[in-house]
Amino acid sequence: MIDQLWEWIAIAVGLLVVFGALVVGLVRGRGGRTRQGPASGRTGGTDVLPGVGDDATPPRDAPKRSVEDAGSVDTLPAPGQPETLPEVEPTPTLERPASAQGRLTRLRARLSRSNSALGKGLLALLSRGRLDEAAWEEVEDTLIGSDLGVEATTELVDRLRTQVAVEGTTDEATVRGWLREDLLRLVDPTMDRAVASSRVEGRPAVVLVVGVNGTGKTTTVGKLARVLVAEDKDVVLGAADTFRAAAADQLETWGARVGVPTVRSDRDGADPAAVAFDAVKAGAEMEADVVIVDTAGRLHNKVGLMDELGKVKRVIEKQSPIDEVLLVLDATTGQNGLRQAEVFAQVVDVTGIVLTKLDGTAKGGIVVSVQRKLGVPVKLVGLGEGPDDLAPFDPEAFVDALLD
Numbered sequence: 001m002i003d004q005l006w007e008w009i010a011i012a013v014g015l016l017v018v019f020g021a022l023v024v025g026l027v028r029g030r031g032g033r034t035r036q037g038p039a040s041g042r043t044g045g046t047d048v049l050p051g052v053g054d055d056a057t058p059p060r061d062a063p064k065r066s067v068e069d070a071g072s073v074d075t076l077p078a079p080g081q082p083e084t085l086p087e088v089e090p091t092p093t094l095e096r097p098a099s100a101q102g103r104l105t106r107l108r109a110r111l112s113r114s115n116s117a118l119g120k121g122l123l124a125l126l127s128r129g130r131l132d133e134a135a136w137e138e139v140e141d142t143l144i145g146s147d148l149g150v151e152a153t154t155e156l157v158d159r160l161r162t163q164v165a166v167e168g169t170t171d172e173a174t175v176r177g178w179l180r181e182d183l184l185r186l187v188d189p190t191m192d193r194a195v196a197s198s199r200v201e202g203r204p205a206v207v208l209v210v211g212v213n214g215t216g217k218t219t220t221v222g223k224l225a226r227v228l229v230a231e232d233k234d235v236v237l238g239a240a241d242t243f244r245a246a247a248a249d250q251l252e253t254w255g256a257r258v259g260v261p262t263v264r265s266d267r268d269g270a271d272p273a274a275v276a277f278d279a280v281k282a283g284a285e286m287e288a289d290v291v292i293v294d295t296a297g298r299l300h301n302k303v304g305l306m307d308e309l310g311k312v313k314r315v316i317e318k319q320s321p322i323d324e325v326l327l328v329l330d331a332t333t334g335q336n337g338l339r340q341a342e343v344f345a346q347v348v349d350v351t352g353i354v355l356t357k358l359d360g361t362a363k364g365g366i367v368v369s370v371q372r373k374l375g376v377p378v379k380l381v382g383l384g385e386g387p388d389d390l391a392p393f394d395p396e397a398f399v400d401a402l403l404d
């Protein structure tokens with residue numbers, strides 16, 4: 001009898017051990033290929049969206065697995081690699097980003113500090129009294145020096161010459177008024193500068209951010225997330241810059257500060273198109289307002305990298321239309337920046353320009369030349385390295401800053 005009891009106890013213990021092992025196995029098996037960064041209380045987190053990327057169907061034209069693909073997001077961990085991913089500590093307190101409203105006005109001093117040479121120089125020249133040929137040439141040189149471009153400069157100077165001749169005055173206030181009006185016409189206040197950030201037909205808006213290395217793409221994506229969080233949008237970030245080792249960490253940190261989740265791969269050199277695909281998929285599942293996808297910097301004259309960008313675009317489009325392609329340009333690069341813009345526009349349909357580092361250059365005229373070259377508006381401007389130093393572009397505040 002006692003023997004039988006012991007037998008039953010042994011069987012019960014055995015069953016418990018087997019059951020326990022099964023449960024542990026199941027939990028471990030949930031480790032995703034693409035991992036989602038710290039989630040916000042706003043958009044819900046991994047609890048709301050368990051195992052983002054687990055069941056992500058790889059895009060149909062995703063590369064077949066090969067040795068080169070060993071780091072791609074749809075590849076299982078190599079033997080010896082930990083299956084589970086390190087836990088990311090949730091950020092205890094979320095930052096409250098500064099309101100996007102009127103940011104350019106608030107940051108105006110930064111813009112005018114570096115660009116005052118343009119406004120002040122022009123006003124000094126035009127109010128000088130007798131305006132001879134040499135004076136007009138100086139006006140032209142000042143404008144061209146600000147990267148306004150020859151065509152826009154000629155237009156502006158022709159108008160001003162006519163106004164001065166007709167009115168016969170060089171009174172400073174009058175001349176300032178003309179200059180303001182003419183510059184504003186060139187900047188074109190009628191262009192639609194809204195960034196796609198609201199759900200479209202029951203899905204999140206998708207924003208792709210592109211540009212050459214070091215222009216400020218990752219920083220811009222982080223700052224843009226803050227602008228949108230300040231507007232109460234639910235944002236998801238996609239770290240498809242898998243080329244630069246620290247880029248995904250950098251982006252995840254930006255997002256975590258304001259409670260925005262980041263979809264990323266843990267392996268450098270993973271397939272950026274697959275990460276972008278997973279990010280858009282996660283955004284849809286989380287019912288986010290907008291998914292912003294950061295991409296690796298690429299030289300515009302490197303054909304292979306530009307092809308890769310075309311692939312990122314095509315793979316995203318298998319899942320969702322892309323509503324916005326923001327091209328990030330460094331305002332200090334002048335004509336070279338314009339050449340980059342042209343090449344990018346051939347590969348992806350650029351819908352808006354972000355001009356960064358306008359705080360460090362007297363070349364504010366680039367706003368006009370890049371808009372003319374591409375026929376798309378400058379939508380955002382970077383005016384410093386601080387987290388809230390990205391402003392929606394406001395033509396009036398911009399021109400006023402130039403003439404400060």
Ligand SMILES: Nc1nc2c(ncn2[C@@H]2O[C@H](COP(=O)(O)OP(=O)(O)OP(=O)(O)O)[C@@H](O)[C@H]2O)c(=O)[nH]1
Nearest residue numbers: 213214215216217218219297356357382383384385
């Ligand atoms: N002064 C100033 N610096 C900026 C601005 N925007 C970005 N930066 C700085 O530019 C540098 C490059 O920024 P990143 O965001 O890393 O550039 P990236 O384009 O993502 O770089 P890659 O990933 O290498 O292509 C950083 O030091 C930023 O702080 C701006 O508006 N003003």
